[in-house]
Amino acid sequence: GAVVSQHPSRVICKSGTSVKIECRSLDFQATTMFWYRQFPKQSLMLMATSNEGSKATYEQGVEKDKFLINHASLTLSTLTVTSAHPEDSSFYICSAFPGLGDKETQYFGPGTRLLVL
Amino acid sequence: AQKITQTQPGMFVQEKEAVTLDCTYDTSDPSYGLFWYKQPSSGEMIFLIYQGSYDQQNATEGRYSLNFQKARKSANLVISASQLGDSAMYFCAMREGRGAQKLVFGQGTRLTINP
Numbered sequence: 670g671a672v673v674s675q676h677p678s679r680v681i682c683k684s685g686t687s688v689k690i691e692c693r694s695l696d697f698q699a700t701t702m703f704w705y706r707q708f709p710k711q712s713l714m715l716m717a718t719s720n721e722g723s724k725a726t727y728e729q730g731v732e733k734d735k736f737l738i739n740h741a742s743l744t745l746s747t748l749t750v751t752s753a754h755p756e757d758s759s760f761y762i763c764s765a766f767p768g769l770g771d772k773e774t775q776y777f778g779p780g781t782r783l784l785v786l
Numbered sequence: 787a788q789k790i791t792q793t794q795p796g797m798f799v800q801e802k803e804a805v806t807l808d809c810t811y812d813t814s815d816p817s818y819g820l821f822w823y824k825q826p827s828s829g830e831m832i833f834l835i836y837q838g839s840y841d842q843q844n845a846t847e848g849r850y851s852l853n854f855q856k857a858r859k860s861a862n863l864v865i866s867a868s869q870l871g872d873s874a875m876y877f878c879a880m881r882e883g884r885g886a887q888k889l890v891f892g893q894g895t896r897l898t899i900n901p
Contacts, residue, residue, distance in 0.1 A: 703888060703889070707829075711893075712877065712891045712892065712893050712894055713831075713877070713889075713891045714891075715888045715889070715890075718888060760829055762829070762831065764831075764889075766885075773819055773836075773838075773881070773884065773885065774819075774821060774833055774836055775889060776833065777823075777830065777831035777832075777833075778830075779828070779829065779830045780829040780830060780831075782829070
């Protein structure tokens with residue numbers, strides 16, 4: 670159980686285009702999902718918290734107009750990188766929170782590697 | 787101040803030996819959770835083990851155990867009988883409070899198991 674998928678796994682795009690990344694919880698409902706970014710040889714940094722039916726909460730320094738988050742259902746959150754530039758190239762990974770339990774852990778998707786040319 | 791500190795950028799261990807990966811944390815919240823994740827070269831984050839701040843006993847999951855020393859604010863991961871497949875990045879993370887709270891990650895430790 671507790672499987673999270675991400676699509677696409679890898680994307681290469683031209684500078685100035687927009688890219689949408691989907692995060693799905695496959696066997697549970699997640700009222701809260703998280704989006705992280707990881708640059709090479711670095712740790713994961715939280716970008717935003719995505720709540721179903723409400724606006725996302727962005728971390729300090731993350732541009733909400735550039736990284737659009739939509740949590741339209743209890744199993745799907747999307748991250749859209751608008752007008753992508755080479756500095757947006759990174760590994761984007763989402764996680765989903767299935768609810769209170771003995772571990773209260775988040776389960777991560779496999780990640781999306783974005784390369785902006 | 788760093789909330790999660792992993793002081794070992796890299797560790798090299800012989801196969802079948804035990805290895806301890808260090809993690810210290812900093813929080814004033816009495817309720818928190820500590821996690822260890824494994825990240826192989828494919829990038830996925832694999833959940834290994836969890837320790838709650840109110841748990842009386844150290845967590846164990848198969849070959850993984852967490853040496854939780856609350857007074858010292860440390861949560862070291864112990865891997866027994868290491869295997870070649872254990873080679874990966876290992877991240878310690880903390881959640882402050884309960885429920886759907888964000889995770890704060892340490893910088894990670896790259897573990898290499900030598901045959």
